[in-house]
Amino acid sequence: MPNTFGHAFRITTFGESHGGGVGVVIDGCPPGYKIDLDLVQTWLNRRRPGQSKISSPRDEKDRVECLSGLEGGITLGTPIALLVRNEDQKPGHYSDLQQVFRPSHADYTTLTKYGVRPGSGGGRASARETIGRVAAAAVAEQILTAKLPGFRCVAYVDSVKGEAAHIDDPASVTRDEVEAHILRCPDQAGRARLEAIITAAQKDGDSVGGTIACAISGVPVGLGDPVFDKLEADLAKAMMSLPASKGFEVGLGFRSTLMFGSEHNDAFTSSNGRISTVTNRSGGIQGGISNGELVYCRVAFKPVATIFKVQDSVDAAGVPVKLRPKAGRHDPCVLPRAVPMVEAMAILVVMDHWLRQQMLVATRV
Amino acid sequence: MPNTFGHAFRITTFGESHGGGVGVVIDGCPPGYKIDLDLVQTWLNRRRPGQSKISSPRDEKDRVECLSGLEGGITLGTPIALLVRNEDQKPGHYSDLQQVFRPSHADYTTLTKYGVRPGSGGGRASARETIGRVAAAAVAEQILTAKLPGFRCVAYVDSVKGEAAHIDDPASVTRDEVEAHILRCPDQAGRARLEAIITAAQKDGDSVGGTIACAISGVPVGLGDPVFDKLEADLAKAMMSLPASKGFEVGLGFRSTLMFGSEHNDAFTSSNGRISTVTNRSGGIQGGISNGELVYCRVAFKPVATIFKVQDSVDAAGVPVKLRPKAGRHDPCVLPRAVPMVEAMAILVVMDHWLRQQMLVATRV
């Protein structure tokens, strides 16, 4: 089910960059909840390109319309269909690319897999595909916030081309702090360094990547379904399904491999009967199940494949071609826009597992 | 479906460490293929503890029995049930642990999630749970090898506590080279350094982690199902569902974030009509779909949570406890035994996506 994600809170996304529109159908949303579509729109605005000089100037309005599942703003328990029209279609813009495979794009693999290729460009490999994910997460977040008082999911740009932001306490970062600057990096002192790297790459027609951190507070103990649907496994799949992601880690991740067990283990303690861990190197998950601590993960995004330099490639007949892209509308760095995408995928995973866990809660002997 | 993995080649695993047995039911295995159960047994032997001084001395025979789905060694197209009995049950061994939550183990989260906890120890959080996965992969590998001439999946220990093995060409490593040494690291010159780290940790009652690399040759172009079931997304979920895994990356992974797009992009070339890429920084996947190059990924495993040092913890009532484990049967480093597990998960993902892609192949216009 390649275009469906989740089991209890299931989203099915649809839409190419250049068809009638993109969107999502949510099945499994519990009934009776008030959903504010303006908050959904706010999420879409965050995802939208064209927000600054370091983002693509493409101006898509991305107005969301709810086709079903809500009445008077209340969820009916029926599928919620959300649609965003494609307004700024310029299929001709990509036309000369039809003949040549862009390096590290999906052109070659898409054509070989399906036998057809969207003539108008990237099709579902476009970041525009993520609109449905983000819209669904904006619905899920409203329900989680209503039911889990301390729930908060905040992602931010953690490094750009190896230059790291300095964030002392990921749990304390707020979405407002992240949104306050176009880079979506809450390191007020350091982010100018990161921004300079992007600007320099852009000037050179090149691109850069980096990492995004995601911190989720207020996740109750017990989410995650071993052995395959462990919480970190579903987070990993969620993040690695995002365009341009190349790596995922939870807790200390790859850095945990540098430690002894005696350094890495999180000792238990308790206070007023509430059990917690003294440290949180595990990133809030043990044995695939949330332990009530901050769920923390990081995602690596490669440098954007679209660059404004001559590249070697071939056409569909295998003939060598020098690819000389014209100026177009592309980000030199996907990171700022990927921040809401990372949050969206994290929220969808938590929402799905929270719903799944409710079945156990309700059937407790 | 927490204990089922895959869509076309679906495995459902079952079994705790200390019940009647562990195993797997494979649904979706195509009919008419010859399966050699001795090869399945060989896989299980590789996974088994008790292989050397750096592995757990627990001696489980782990003889596999096929209950269904084969007749005369030929797959019938019906579910293949494979069972391994638990022979070396010593539930009392763990009994004093029932009262106290072991740090960075699944005890606390399991009890809180399910309201019950296997009195006999780790239950499904034990590495013994992976027997079903490995047995299923041993079946899948035989089919893939029969249909895809160049198919080969080889994993190996890539680093131990930050000390890296030096492997020039992952594609050239053979399983025989990996199996030739107990560490499962094909770096003949360097592996003594890695082994020394493990031995020292063991002597100190401590544990270490590291990374495992996995290289899959002969994957045809076209495997992977965007947008959610991208090949790297399913690989990520597969690997992150393994016990003790904390990170996953494909291609250059986190290191790709250090590069410019112009350095990272894989230029296309062609030879005798066959299109390929000059470099393979993408790890054989572009846009979520295999491109015919070597599929390459790495998995981070934390240091084993079981150590032979006094640790702070609490009991189920929240009372602080000094945890003093007796000598037991545990690996100081999970890496060597995790090598076949990583291979198994990689094979299961490729098998599933290869079957899925056959539907497109068969319905091509």
Place this chain on the structure above:
Amino acid sequence: MPNTFGHAFRITTFGESHGGGVGVVIDGCPPGYKIDLDLVQTWLNRRRPGQSKISSPRDEKDRVECLSGLEGGITLGTPIALLVRNEDQKPGHYSDLQQVFRPSHADYTTLTKYGVRPGSGGGRASARETIGRVAAAAVAEQILTAKLPGFRCVAYVDSVKGEAAHIDDPASVTRDEVEAHILRCPDQAGRARLEAIITAAQKDGDSVGGTIACAISGVPVGLGDPVFDKLEADLAKAMMSLPASKGFEVGLGFRSTLMFGSEHNDAFTSSNGRISTVTNRSGGIQGGISNGELVYCRVAFKPVATIFKVQDSVDAAGVPVKLRPKAGRHDPCVLPRAVPMVEAMAILVVMDHWLRQQMLVATRV
């Protein structure tokens, strides 16, 4: 996944009678096929009420729009989203029904299950919900017809309130014959009797039910997936998910229970190497798998619950109420409109199983 049907050809429908619209997302449609949206519209026109004096006068235009998945009329292999706007919304029309549960409607069960009830009427329990199913089937039929030369699926009204149509050979009935008369009964001589029953009931403010037969030619041997996804099991689920259906049978169905085994068994014969059965009492399915003969089934539809007579009921507080419906827009008999719905569900089941079987075909040793 209550709003998703099928595994390989998966449809997810959405939409209430009185929201923005109704529709479907198809995931798993193979790429490269030409789809004529005019044929989809023709299907929707067949399903639409307001076609005659024995159907509801509600005039919905039901124009279909394709939002994604097609480019130049060719399937891309991506999700196909089809939308039909709700144009004739009159939510106030139902308003006084909000207080009282209509007998044998879904009002009471919907409110009790979800805790909310669409104030505008039947919500997803409305027959309008089937638009998505019919649109998806119209796509599937074009692909099946392209790949399976003899494929043809024809349903028709078989009986009304016990008065049976006389059809000598279901396999020879054409859709044109069915569509030639508003009753959708191809028995030219007898259908006046059936129509008279409906007209009389309508005059009396009452309603009637009946049976629909469905004959599917050209189904290849081998469709159906035992043990749970047997072809007749999936057909049964498909039909029993239609509004107002109360019974399903395949082959001789309940009449088979009147026979001896020696009378019911279908002897095999062969002609020019092609194996077939002399009789077809099994309805083209043996052991859950199609045998190449005509697949034949029948569906029972109860008399429509909406009648224009005073009925006893209660309101949400349990207070007895005399329900006196005003004149509204409802069919006295659902059968004619249910004919394309039955065909649609049959086509969706065959399409799904045909795709599933292609995986076996492609992996044959």
Place this chain on the structure above:
Amino acid sequence: MPNTFGHAFRITTFGESHGGGVGVVIDGCPPGYKIDLDLVQTWLNRRRPGQSKISSPRDEKDRVECLSGLEGGITLGTPIALLVRNEDQKPGHYSDLQQVFRPSHADYTTLTKYGVRPGSGGGRASARETIGRVAAAAVAEQILTAKLPGFRCVAYVDSVKGEAAHIDDPASVTRDEVEAHILRCPDQAGRARLEAIITAAQKDGDSVGGTIACAISGVPVGLGDPVFDKLEADLAKAMMSLPASKGFEVGLGFRSTLMFGSEHNDAFTSSNGRISTVTNRSGGIQGGISNGELVYCRVAFKPVATIFKVQDSVDAAGVPVKLRPKAGRHDPCVLPRAVPMVEAMAILVVMDHWLRQQMLVATRV
């Protein structure tokens, strides 16, 4: 997922008649429940052939073993694997049938679908396949009984070859009454007539079919998930996946088509605030959701395909053959043994939907 049934309470069955064994893995069973394996064994004994002169004399012990998921008889929330060994294997018994397709058996369709055919006979098309279903239902029933005080599911033989039993009130039939007689028909006065039909057919080497009724009391309001997973739709699929079933109806079923709407509608009433219906022609389901009344359905089973008469058939090469079966071990009528199978499928459907509904209950605003 052809061998998996259910979404929240998922069973995966495995096993052929003549391999190592048959069984089931249950995933999704809630933790903390006491399960009595003796009750599971009792269910298996009911399903077992060899119970009387009108059943097959094949003596299978069918002892169930629990491999996982229980500890001290308590469910752990992990997969419950149940295994029944095949003890009475006589593969040679069927050997001469390998060459010829038995009429109305699965031989021809199985061979054509899979390209291989179990040489030992029917494989998964055997009724022995239902052991896994029955064992899983025996687990589910214990949980439902614990949580739903009035829950009771009783099926019984309702007619044999058109000769109907007379049961005034299906809701009042007890399982003890059904089990009191080998025919499993609680009509004490009339069942001799039904038994005589079977005995006569057996004497003549022939077989007969009939209908089984199933009445489920104590189903709470709200089970069933429109639009596709309506309660009657899942019941229909469940029943039509049983060997030899040819028809399904809920409530008055096909007989409802003989009535006016004004005769068929179930008026609402209330007593002490509890809403109910005056009649129950709907069979306890409205709009796909249970309404708190008795859920009532009927299943048609064809006459057994195995008869002891000469039949016309062909071999795999299409050559006409007179099929002369030797005396073997087969029932002349599947109905008595099908009674626990029908109950099992009903219980599995209710269990699955009850669990699904708990998610809504737990998330109610």
